[in-house]
Amino acid sequence: MHNLLHFHTPHIIMKKILVTGSSGLIGSEVSVYFSQRGYAVYGVDNNQREVFFGPSGNTRWNQKRLVNELKTFEHHELDIRDRQGVIDLVKMIRPDAIVHAAAQPSHDRAAEIPFDDFDTNAVGTINLLEAVRRYCPESPFVHMSTNKVYGDRPNSIEMIELETRWDYHDTSYVNGIAESFPIDQSKHSLFGASKVAADVMVQEYGRYFNMPTCCLRGGCLTGPNHSGVELHGFLSYLVKCNLEGRNYTIFGYKGKQVRDNIHSEDVSRFMWEFIHAPRVAEVYNLGGGKDNSCSILEAFEIAGAHSGKKQVFVYKDENRIGDHICYYSDLSKMRDHYPNWNITISLDETIRQIVSAWKNRLSI
Numbered sequence: 001m002h003n004l005l006h007f008h009t010p011h012i013i014m015k016k017i018l019v020t021g022s023s024g025l026i027g028s029e030v031s032v033y034f035s036q037r038g039y040a041v042y043g044v045d046n047n048q049r050e051v052f053f054g055p056s057g058n059t060r061w062n063q064k065r066l067v068n069e070l071k072t073f074e075h076h077e078l079d080i081r082d083r084q085g086v087i088d089l090v091k092m093i094r095p096d097a098i099v100h101a102a103a104q105p106s107h108d109r110a111a112e113i114p115f116d117d118f119d120t121n122a123v124g125t126i127n128l129l130e131a132v133r134r135y136c137p138e139s140p141f142v143h144m145s146t147n148k149v150y151g152d153r154p155n156s157i158e159m160i161e162l163e164t165r166w167d168y169h170d171t172s173y174v175n176g177i178a179e180s181f182p183i184d185q186s187k188h189s190l191f192g193a194s195k196v197a198a199d200v201m202v203q204e205y206g207r208y209f210n211m212p213t214c215c216l217r218g219g220c221l222t223g224p225n226h227s228g229v230e231l232h233g234f235l236s237y238l239v240k241c242n243l244e245g246r247n248y249t250i251f252g253y254k255g256k257q258v259r260d261n262i263h264s265e266d267v268s269r270f271m272w273e274f275i276h277a278p279r280v281a282e283v284y285n286l287g288g289g290k291d292n293s294c295s296i297l298e299a300f301e302i303a304g305a306h307s308g309k310k311q312v313f314v315y316k317d318e319n320r321i322g323d324h325i326c327y328y329s330d331l332s333k334m335r336d337h338y339p340n341w342n343i344t345i346s347l348d349e350t351i352r353q354i355v356s357a358w359k360n361r362l363s364i
């Protein structure tokens with residue numbers, strides 16, 4: 001293992017943050033956000049996304065961007081399944097904060113690679129938790145969880161079919177789904193189950209060892225730096241199809257299934273708030289809420305308005321296993337615990353940015 005760079009001036013020692021999955025959508029956004037605000041950022045990634053999804057999942061371009069553009073970023077080529085490697089790295093850095101965003105992130109892909117999925121999502125998470133408990137237990141630990149921990153149980157909520165989307169008919173969910181929603185006895189996909197294991201373990205390290213941990217149960221996290229592929233990265237992939245004039249395949253629910261979208265910068269802003277006023281064993285439904293939600297059909301319209309191209313698509317009657325018919329987060333708890341935080345980037349602006357980023361990357 002190589003020596004750490006020392007990012008400090010003679011007078012100021014910088015705070016250190018360890019970010020796993022740093023070449024991915026969330027990890028890279030968090031790295032930029034914290035580096036620009038004075039943190040030394042230690043990124044961990046091994047481009048496993050390309051192994052999971054093939055060449056279009058390659059994240060090396062993003063790794064290079066961070067190394068070239070950030071003054072206080074250091075890349076560590078490490079697989080989080082390498083337990084000893086993770087322990088050694090945490091021991092050496094002793095970070096002041098940890099953001100864990102490395103994962104096998106697709107529920108469809110997990111069924112084909114169940115061992116890789118579980119070893120990455122569940123075992124990789126305990127490798128990191130235990131290393132942190134041993135060497136820096138007081139450091140806030142932010143874990144990227146997912147709304148798939150709720151399995152397909154949100155589909156049992158009474159729904160109403162509107163012209164372009166499904167919505168909750170049951171008024172108890174008028175503001176969306178809260179953190180008290182049950183997580184078991186429903187179908188999760190193997191991905192959802194491995195993320196449940198990690199989510200509960202992160203909570204347990206908080207409760208059992210009194211560590212400042214939190215799980216962020218994301219909906220669709222998105223932004224211009226996603227390497228969207230069909231199996232993961234809803235808006236990013238949809239916009240890519242739109243720009244390339246490629247068919248987008250809708251799987252079931254008439255294309256009216258509703259997704260909750262949040263820009264990765266608003267995700268980073270929440271992490272900043274938590275890390276600077278941490279709590280123990282917390283869970284938050286991190287999403288854009290009802291205002292930033294859209295159905296696939298609605299997303300076609302917004303993307304088309306920004307690109308000037310009409311979306312072509314094919315429809316398959318069979319829905320994805322465990323897919324939500326309608327999901328948006330109730331943001332009350334996040335706003336209540338962290339009043340400085342709110343959504344700052346609208347869905348329309350997010351899609352505008354994704355269109356512009358793909359145009360650059362695809363040279364369209």
Ligand SMILES: NC(=O)c1ccc[n+]([C@@H]2O[C@H](COP(=O)([O-])OP(=O)(O)OC[C@H]3O[C@@H](n4cnc5c(N)ncnc54)[C@H](O)[C@@H]3O)[C@@H](O)[C@H]2O)c1
Pocket residue numbers: 020021022023024025026027044045046047048049050059078079080081100101102103104105120124144145146147217218219220221222226227233234
């Ligand atoms: N993007 C979403 O819509 C979404 C929604 C809910 C939850 N999440 C969660 O947020 C987190 C980040 O998601 P993302 O969209 O940034 O994913 P991403 O695939 O863009 O980034 C994950 C990064 O982790 C790396 N990685 C994967 N396995 C690794 C391993 N074994 N060792 C080291 N690095 C590894 C990948 O190479 C990739 O760069 C994940 O935990 C995901 O489950 C994402």
